[in-house]
Amino acid sequence: xxxxxxxxAKLYVGDFYGRPCIMKERFVKxxxxxxxxKALTNQRIKSEVRANLRCKISGIQTPTIFMVxxxxxxxxxxxxxxxxxxxxxxxxxxxxxxxxxxxxxQLKPLAEVIGQTLAKMHTNNIIHGDLTTSxxxxxxxxxxxxxxxIDFGLSSFEASAEDKGVDLYVLERAFLSSxxxxxxxxxxxxxxxxxxxxxxxxxxxxxxxLDEIRLRGRKRTMVG
Amino acid sequence: xATFKKIRHILYPDLTMTLALYTGLESCKELxxxxxxxxxxxxxxxxxxxxxxxxxxxxANKAVHLHQTxxxxxxxxxxxxxxxxxxxxxxxxxFRSFGAADDDxxxxxxxxDDTEDKTLQRISDILGHSPTDVDAVASLFDxxxxxxxxxxxxxxxxxxxxxxxxxxxxAAKEIITTGKGKS
Ligand SMILES: Nc1ncnc2c1ncn2[C@@H]1O[C@H](COP(=O)(O)OP(=O)(O)OP(=O)(O)O)[C@@H](O)[C@H]1O
Ligand SMILES: [Mg+2]
Numbered sequence: 001x002x003x004x005x006x007x008x009a010k011l012y013v014g015d016f017y018g019r020p021c022i023m024k025e026r027f028v029k030x031x032x033x034x035x036x037x038k039a040l041t042n043q044r045i046k047s048e049v050r051a052n053l054r055c056k057i058s059g060i061q062t063p064t065i066f067m068v069x070x071x072x073x074x075x076x077x078x079x080x081x082x083x084x085x086x087x088x089x090x091x092x093x094x095x096x097x098x099x100x101x102x103x104x105x106q107l108k109p110l111a112e113v114i115g116q117t118l119a120k121m122h123t124n125n126i127i128h129g130d131l132t133t134s135x136x137x138x139x140x141x142x143x144x145x146x147x148x149x150i151d152f153g154l155s156s157f158e159a160s161a162e163d164k165g166v167d168l169y170v171l172e173r174a175f176l177s178s179x180x181x182x183x184x185x186x187x188x189x190x191x192x193x194x195x196x197x198x199x200x201x202x203x204x205x206x207x208x209x210l211d212e213i214r215l216r217g218r219k220r221t222m223v224g
Numbered sequence: 225x226a227t228f229k230k231i232r233h234i235l236y237p238d239l240t241m242t243l244a245l246y247t248g249l250e251s252c253k254e255l256x257x258x259x260x261x262x263x264x265x266x267x268x269x270x271x272x273x274x275x276x277x278x279x280x281x282x283x284a285n286k287a288v289h290l291h292q293t294x295x296x297x298x299x300x301x302x303x304x305x306x307x308x309x310x311x312x313x314x315x316x317x318x319f320r321s322f323g324a325a326d327d328d329x330x331x332x333x334x335x336x337d338d339t340e341d342k343t344l345q346r347i348s349d350i351l352g353h354s355p356t357d358v359d360a361v362a363s364l365f366d367x368x369x370x371x372x373x374x375x376x377x378x379x380x381x382x383x384x385x386x387x388x389x390x391x392x393x394x395a396a397k398e399i400i401t402t403g404k405g406k407s
Contacts, residue, residue: 059379
């Protein structure tokens, strides 16, 4: 039974020897060169598994990996129970609360957890590569703030401030386009990120990179 | 003898995996000898390295899959289970740390495709014991040894049950050990 169809993967819900399981199967795209495609799909799976585990080792919650099947390009992993994506959660809060400043007030604790989690991830030189509010899950009651990161297919391991800045920029763009009028909430994420980073000169460098990248992005849109 | 677990492989339902735990033994010497000589075909795991039967299921599931797809690192599916359970890429080190030793008082057995439970019966005969409930393995493990073997970090142990940390490492073994960077 297919549950979700992503851009590059199909997800099935099932059972893995008694445990709730999600099978994420990357489908091979026909329009690319078959050998190249196979190699790329393989790479995505490896990146996904590797970053998932690295996050776990750093104390960041990710779904436990049960099995990798390279024959079918699929990953079997723990299904996070009663999960809502951060995207769904923010939409729910925004819909139920017409007052902008109280929306921000309500989302502040979550924004802090997101910022702290991303700081931990970057401190360990893990670049997610596709940070969006759909790739963050809240387990159980959203009030518990039990945050899981998922979907690491585009991840890499980089120490540079530039890569970390780009990671944050990708999130900012996704965040503001998925959730209009949420700049305040995003600023909370950044503040918590900065706070959590022990290495202050590193966080300063990353955030000034972010400014630089924003400027570049703006120039590009003005010219284009 | 209803205490062992016999489960079907998730991808190859014709293949079964039998899990059984024996405790209170005088030694595993004779059983190990029979396995070495090939008269008993089974995987003999060190019970103190196992926190939960699910840890073994993940390793056995993987080993059978690698066997079916001709991707094994070791000679046969039973040695592959041992290898899969271990985080080490070194085969003899894996066998040493995760295989039962002669003077162990307990042993966790896995048998792939044991028709009519004949092998299990033979093992019980050799040991002179019936298997105990596999879940009892949870009271036999050695946390310090496991932490050391799998290189578990304090950060992750503060967030997850040990089992999750082990299972992910077992499933991802070849991916994390061939990747760039540390770990
Ligand atoms: N382990 C999980 N537990 C619960 N829900 C999950 C889990 N993994 C994924 N999901 C749900 O499925 C959705 C899609 O998953 P995911 O982001 O991994 O795939 P995708 O976006 O299609 O992948 P890609 O971006 O690589 O094409 C998630 O937004 C989430 O709602
Ligand atoms: Mg996604």
